[in-house]
Amino acid sequence: QTVVTQEPSFSVSPGGTVTLTCGLSSGSVSTSYYPSWYQQTPGQAPRTLIYSTNTRSSGVPDRFSGSILGIKAALTITGAQADDESDYYCALYMGSGIWVFGGGTKLTVL
Amino acid sequence: QLQLQESGPGLVKPSETLYLTCTVSGGSISSVSYYWGWIRQPPGKGLEWIGSISYSVTTYSNPSLKSRVTMSVDTSKNQFSLKLNSVTAADTAVYYCARMTIRRDWGSWGQGTLVTVSS
Numbered sequence: 620q621t622v623v624t625q626e627p628s629f630s631v632s633p634g635g636t637v638t639l640t641c642g643l644s645s646g647s648v649s650t651s652y653y654p655s656w657y658q659q660t661p662g663q664a665p666r667t668l669i670y671s672t673n674t675r676s677s678g679v680p681d682r683f684s685g686s687i688l689g690i691k692a693a694l695t696i697t698g699a700q701a702d703d704e705s706d707y708y709c710a711l712y713m714g715s716g717i718w719v720f721g722g723g724t725k726l727t728v729l
Numbered sequence: 730q731l732q733l734q735e736s737g738p739g740l741v742k743p744s745e746t747l748y749l750t751c752t753v754s755g756g757s758i759s760s761v762s763y764y765w766g767w768i769r770q771p772p773g774k775g776l777e778w779i780g781s782i783s784y785s786v787t788t789y790s791n792p793s794l795k796s797r798v799t800m801s802v803d804t805s806k807n808q809f810s811l812k813l814n815s816v817t818a819a820d821t822a823v824y825y826c827a828r829m830t831i832r833r834d835w836g837s838w839g840q841g842t843l844v845t846v847s848s
Contacts, residue, residue: 620793653833657776664825664841665776670834708776712833716789718778720768 621645623711625721631699631728639724640691641709647690652711654692656685659706659723668707669694696726704728731756733826733839741820741846747813751826751839758807759784764829765802765809769822770841777822781829782809816846 622644631637641654648654650672657665667676669685672692682697692711696703709721737749751765758765766781780790782800790798799812813820823841830836 655834657835664838665835666838667834667836670836671832674832674834676834676836710776710778710835716764716781716787717792718766718781720776720778723775 621713621719623709623719623721625707625709625724627722628725628727631696631703631726633699633701633728635699636695636697637699637726638688639694639696639707639709639726640688641693641711641721642691643711648687648692648711650687652692652713654685654687655710656683656692656694657708657710658703659708665708699728701728731828731837733828733837735824735826735839735842737824737842737844739843739845741816741844742848743817743846744815747811747816747820747844747846749811749824749826749842749844750808751810753807753809753828758802758809759804761785762831766827766829766835767800767811768825768827768835768838770825771819771822779811779813779824818846820844821846 624642656669659665668683673685684695686693706723708723732754734752741747764781767779782788797814802809825841826839827835828837
């Protein structure tokens with residue numbers, strides 16, 4: 620079964636830039652996987668940040684951006700803020716109606 | 730504004746059936762533009778897609794759960810439902826209902842409901 624990979628944890632300094640990635644256990648991520656990104660804080664439902672690779676969801680600041688970097692999807696946060704400290708999940712559309720979420724990245728801002 | 734709200738028992742015994750309903754308000758479930766889905770999150774762990782259903786009852790399920798999952802839609806009540814058979818402790822999780830658009834965006838989520846499987 621296909622596994623979607625994410626860094627378990629990442630750290631960024633306030634004001635810094637960080638890029639989180641979303642890969643496949645086998646193969647490359649492309650736009651055909653419609654990669655999407657979700658932010659989740661403890662006790663809350665996930666919030667959509669990015670869908671279809673690089674489209675920001677309504678109300679999401681433009682310091683969040685999505686792209687394909689090499690063989691992975693990527694979420695870049697430019698000018699990280701304290702309240703960006705969250706768990707970040709990616710999801711990939713595998714075709715035939717099937718979705719797979721990555722294991723999530725815990726981002727620390729310090 | 731679209732709202733989704735999960736409801737159902739918070740405690741289910743092992744080997745029994747988990748049954749959850751998601752009530753949609755602020756929008757119609759009868760739209761060709763959307764799929765309605767279930768996603769769960771075991772305590773302290775990541776998200777897992779369970780399955781999706783359209784108003785016309787086209788369904789897709791996670792292959793690892795497919796044999797135990799049944800989904801349905803009730804357009805008269807603007808609700809969709811999840812049945813998960815033969816539950817075990819591994820099915821203990823917060824269960825979210827959500828809406829996916831044709832742009833492949835899980836853009837709207839319910840607040841989630843914790844279901845514990847225990848005797």
